[in-house]
Amino acid sequence: MNEPVLDIIADDQSQRLLLRGPVTLSGLPRLQEALERAPEGVVLDLSETGRLDTAGAWAILNLRERLGGLEIAGAGDAHRALLATVEAALPQPDRDVSRRRTIADWLEGVGRSVAGHGRTGAELTGYLGLFLARIGASLRHPTRFRLTALVHHCEDVGLRAVPIVALMSFLIGVVLAFQGAFQLRRFGAEIYVIDLIAVAVLRELGILLTAIVVAGRTASAFTAAIGSMKMREEVDAMQTLGIDPTMALIVPRVLALVLMLPILGLISNLAGLLGGALMSWIELGISPAMFQSRLVEGTSINHVFVGLSKAPVFALIIGIVGCHAGMQVRGNAESLGLMTSKAVVTAIFAVILADALFSVFFAKVGI
Template sequence: MNDGAVAPGGDLEIETAEGGLILRGDATLAHLGRLRDALSGANGSIDISEVDRLDSAGSWALVAARDSRDLRIFGGSRAHEDILDAVSSAWPKPDPEKSSRRSPLDRLEALGRKMADAGKFFSALSGYLGLFLARLFASILHPKTFRFTALAHHCQDVGLKAVPIVALMAFLIGIVLAFQGAAQLRQFGAEVFVVDLIAVSVLRELGVLLTAIIVAGRTASSFTAAIGSMKMREEVDAMRTLGVDPADALIVPRVLALLLMLPILGLIADVSGLLGGALMSWLELGISPAMFRTRLVEGTDVAHVFVGLVKTPVFALIIGIVGCHAGMQVKGNAESLGIMTSKAVVTAIFMVIVADALFSIFFAELGI
């Protein structure tokens, strides 16, 4: 028995019955608005036994109402059931919520993936190092193919232009060491040993290490940006098309310039650090420049200078290879260039510090 009125709508009639809705006629796209309005307030079941035509739009409205309001659809023909099943199977399913708690196996898998990625990265860096050495050896055998102009340009960019910031940094580090050392050693009446503190700290560790960190931030980013921009503009592909080896033109001059310039920058940092320490020792402790020089010559072993400078070629290789490798990994968009530039700086600084720590352990075991 009906408890509602029949709502005619052209070819679609929607009748409100005691158990739900009864549809008659065409449940198609042309009547989608009326159909959705009627289904939004439906309860119980929907009888589609008298529906003549049912398309995907009508099926979508029925399936949406059934899933959201837990309605029952019945009475449809075989064709109606097929189209309803097709719409149901294509209905988007929400992604399952990921558990916030990770099992030990998941953590082990994540660690393994990170270790595998790190292994691939260091393998790629080793490949670029081998490529540089191979191309450098070939250039030595055939000097006419070497790009001396590019080398001179990069030596100026990497070395000469970095002298002011390196010298100022080392000078200030020497001042800080002298000031802090004087404050501590004065308590024991051993102010004169501040010269030894400055000499060992600057010559053995801080002068070269901080120089390498500054060069890593300045030069690794420059290498990545320059090579990455060429990759974005497809200049590297054009070089290969013209028969020019990108390693010869882009990698060898840059890394070789670092190998030549970083030891010189390290020496400049050592001298500037000692000058800053001498100045602060004179002002704070009254140690004259002549006394500072005498104590420096008598109490400082030349091995400290050797230990500091022997690290510079390794630091130069790390910075140059990391910067060039990152530049060659840039894709064809500006976002990739920014990501790889930042990654090159962080990676170069991290690897320089790790290498310095390994050098410290190595020389300590040798007793140098």
């Protein structure tokens, strides 16, 4: 007998499934078909079972699980040992270990989050120190500085960002003039819309919105470029060849931002004033000559200096955050996408926070 045979033997008290012959992998399909017809409340008799392998033991255990319990009789010591071994090796379903979160769990989560942000802040400070140290080394040894890379990144982060920055600032100026005119007309103070536009654009919105656009555009580009090199192990290869990754990858990018963001901020200011002047002419009838005269007479040059003084700090924040995120990428595309989005969010948040601190500082010193 080369295949198992399953007989149903009924008596006065119960039914027995008599399994005869070898219960092995070769006869498993026929055995499964027979076991699927087995009724509930039966006793499996293995007294006449011949050779039993792991496939047959699995089929018997599967029958017991389907019936919600099965009494096995007549099994020898070898069969029982094999059944126990296969049962122990079967995968167990994951148990639901969820429980209600307590205050201690919430505090632990807050603590871990704070500690993680603290570590990130310390790492960003370290990258800032590396950048400053490499700049100092470049001043002592100018031949180590990569001028070609700096020019390339200045074009990428500066020249190519001019259209979007100018358009955004122009539209912001238009919106400020329109809303200011709508509100100030109630009090007969339409002429002060020029002061509103000048202070808002030159002091805050021009450089802040420029930094936000650059953070979304450039921080993600830095992270993606350096992260791709990390994934392809190019950074490790540079270190093997004796090339400093900080000098080759981080310094040109961050320095390009420091040089170009003030220029972009100036372009943003001019575009915002142009948009405000155009809308003031259309909505309020204020001629460009009158707008220029009022702008020069009523606006302090300090507003321009206050706005542009923020640009190098914003540039350092954006560049360091983007490069740091790129260096944290691991060897998979999921990590690259995660760090790219994290870099944009972190850079924008840090820029807005820094702008708030600048506003408080300049208000305290009276500028």
